[in-house]
Amino acid sequence: MFTTPRLVAIALCAALNFAIGNIVYLVKLPMYLDSIGTILCALLIFPDRLAAIACAFIAGFIGVTLSGLVINPFLPWFTLTVLAIAAVSALLTATGTETFRARPLHVPAFVGKVILFGVITGIVSAVVSAPVVVYLFGGVTGSGTAFVVAFFLKTGQQLMNSALLSGLTTEPIDKTLQVLLAALLYRATPREFIAMLRPAQSSAA
Amino acid sequence: MTPNGAVLFGFLVIAGALIARDLGSLAVILAIALIFALGSRERIWSALAWSGGIVLPLALFMALVWIGIVGRAPAEIAANTEGSRTAAAFFVAIICLRLFIIAFAIQAASLHFAGWTPLRFVGALSAPPVVKKLLVLTLSLIETILQAVDRARTALIAAGLITRRHSWRNLRHGWILVQTVWLTVVTIAIGRTRDKWPIEDTLGRLDGALASNTPRLNSADFAWTALAIAGAAAALGLR
Amino acid sequence: MSEFIAGPNFSGRSAALMAWLRERAPAFFVGSYAEAALSGLSSTVADEIAVYRAPKPKRAAFAPLDFVAYSARKPPTLSGGEQVLLALHCFSLSDYASIAIDTALEQLDHENRERALAYLSQGAANGFTTAVIDNRLACPPGWSSRQFTSISSEFACDLATIQPPRCAAPVLGVQQLSFRYPGGRGIFRNADVSLAPGRAYRLTGPNGAGKTTLFKLLAGVLSPTKGELTLNGASYAPWRSGNRVFALATQNPDHQWCGATLAEDLARRRAALARHSVSLPSDGELLALVACLGIRSLDQHLYELPLVARKRLSWLWPLAGAMPWIMLDEPTLGQDRGTRAALADAIGRLTSQGYGAVFVTHDDEFAARIAHKPLRLARESIVS
Helix, strand or coil, X not given: CCCHHHHHHHHHHHHHHHHHHHXXXXXXXCCCCCCHHHHHHXXXXXXXXXXXXXXXXXXXXXXXXXXXXXXXXXXXXXXXXXXXXXXXHHHCHHHHHHHHHCCCCCHHHHHHHHHHHHHHHHHHHXXXXXXXXXXXXXXXXXXXXXXXHHHHHHCCCCHHHHHHHHHHHHHHHHHHHHHHHHHHHHHHCCHHHHHHCCCCCCCCC | CCHHHHHXXXXXXXXXXXXXXXXXXXXXHHHHHHHXXXXXXXXXXXXXXXXXXXXXXXXXXXXXXXXXXXXXXXXHHHCCCCCCHHHHHHHHHHHHHHHHHHHHHHHHHHHCCCCCCHHHHHHHCCCCHHHHHHHHHHHHHHHHHHHHHHHHHHHHHHCCCCCCCCCHHHHHHHHHHHHHHHHHHHHHHHHHHHHHHHHHCHHHHHHHXXXXXXXXXXXXXXHHHHHXXXXXXXXXXXX | CCEEEECCCCCCHHHHHXXXXXXXXXXXXXXXXXXXXXXXXXXXXXXXXXXXXXXXXCCCCCCCCCCCCCCCCCHHHCCHHHHHHHHHHHHHHCCXXXXXXXXXXXXXXXXXXXXXXXXXXXXXXXXCEEEEECCCCCCCXXXXXXXXXXXXXXXXXXXXXXXXXXXXXXXXXXXXXXXXXXXXXXXXXXXXXXXXXXXXXXXXXXXXXCHHHHHHHHHCCCCCCEEEEEECCEEECHHHHCCCCEEEECCCHHHHCCCCEHHHHHHHHHHHHCCCCCCCCCHHHHHHHHHHCCCCCCCCEHHHCCHHHHHHHCCHXXXXXXXXXXXXXXXXXXXXXXXXXXXXXXXXXXXXXXXXXXXXXXXXXXXXXXXXXXXXXXXXXXXX
């Protein structure tokens, strides 16, 4: 399962996850974008679904571990979320790879799939993340979620429900954007690299 | 202290922080982390400042939400009682102190290895060889990506596609920087994987370089681990 | 015996080099692409050396630089030449019996190139064999030579027909320019220089003197701590207004693409340039120029082109005359003698049409072919 090119793909996607925070800061974009590498890894390794889940999860996990050491120490707590995103990306989002790479681009199909897969990824991410958000952060992970959570709490919702509803409000938008970027990067990736990632003919490393 | 010991210590301190439910037990855990960090005297201040800097914005938003807007703690919401801002303040303080301990424990653990090269650190970890290779590869690619970001950003600013400051143009075109960096680094990786590594057996050489004579755990590790377990037990006991 | 593989671009030299290597594998290889001298497995110079160092090195170390002082540096941040010297240092400490270098020696300055060649020529005495491809060297004495002659015409380029329109480029003034990186040492202090159009300037100076920093200041990526730039005497602040003056060709051509295909890249650059330029080259003119540079299709995926072709394509906007000044960073890497001469002549035609040019290169033969003034960076100032 883990041939050398696949190890390289995992490392590239993990490094991308880590570095995107840096890029986002330099270009002054008002968003976070920490799972693009995870989604992209699944797209690259598809159609080998099991390998895609494993490689995407490892890429995401290494990304959050290294980010946890240097940038944000609370990211590693969302490891289950990373696994969930890897699974959704490998089993669902990756079914759109042909559309993503089609030349010329068929815009309605591309946009439709990005939104559908993005929203589903966002919902799954919100549900899996909610317990961590509640226990570790008291429901508030930053400026984006603070006021949404406050609104739900003020209306008498329990904390877990508020965190879940807050996540369901913000995550689908965030994840749709990340699926879009991952799809664009996948579209641009050279054929040679994708061909290298096919399973080895003989037994792999 | 060995890297394995530091990882173990970090896990135990963080576990203790998660078990702790009140300010008293969290203070015990924090004290243990501080004692541990005192070994790296000069860097302890930057570690404290960094951890504080990470937690402070979260603390402000949490205070705004729980004390300012909601005015009661989650337990009071669940029990459907009137509640008080004081209870909310305690809730926020516990969460923030826990977050601070987690951030600081990680920094304190890595302080002990500030002079180590990444290869030496990863080599000393008890982990499967493929995991060590991945860590080393990722760390190397991060440097390549960051260098590519710097160069590509220069070129794209010169071309007028992105700007130095916040702008709508950056929202529209910022993704091009990500794409250029990705493709640049993939191209470098293709060259290495196709040509350099098979000819040199570079990955085989890496295995040799990662082989380490450092013991998996030493006496310092056992001492700190015992202290961390004692702290966790104290936290459990104080609940 | 050391082998020198000679011939023009696209004549099969690299394939021959790879075949030479495969016969002797495992062998040390420095390719032609960016960061090819690095293993890709280390994030510090010390670790890079540790990866290759044999338990008992059998030969003397080749150490033209003090690599102990470089220990904590990150390999991708080293200059191309420093990376090549690091690779040779690692090779000297390893137990490989063969080394092959594909045009990477072109990134070295004259002095270090001589040192590297002297070291590689001693292979027989030090227990290793060498094969080198290099576009600037002749076969060194004592080496065997293999000559390739027939060229694949797929990427044939013809720069002779490039004739940019007339341009009245502005005089570029640098006045009391000071710059310091936050937390770092000063790069420029009260630097003053005036760059006249219709001329080429060669930027020289040791590593770390500020060549990249000057490029970034002129392109508006960095803003100076003090001082200003002027265009024909009027204040010019590209860090605020955006770059209106320089067409930049980066050292690694991949850093400057604005799309995955050539069509995307051209369209985006045209749209961005339209905000500033008075007259843009027409679609037809751009297509003709692209063909001159050896690319036949606009749907070409840029990163699937060979490196030599990508490097040529990076000259497109400078040679198109879209901006009054051009800035070229090591433009001739990997290019054979004929192409380098043709590029030098094309730059000469640009300056004679009124454009200004600033370039950085280790290629003395290329520089000598362009009538230019040296611009030396030293001791925090710019000396014309």
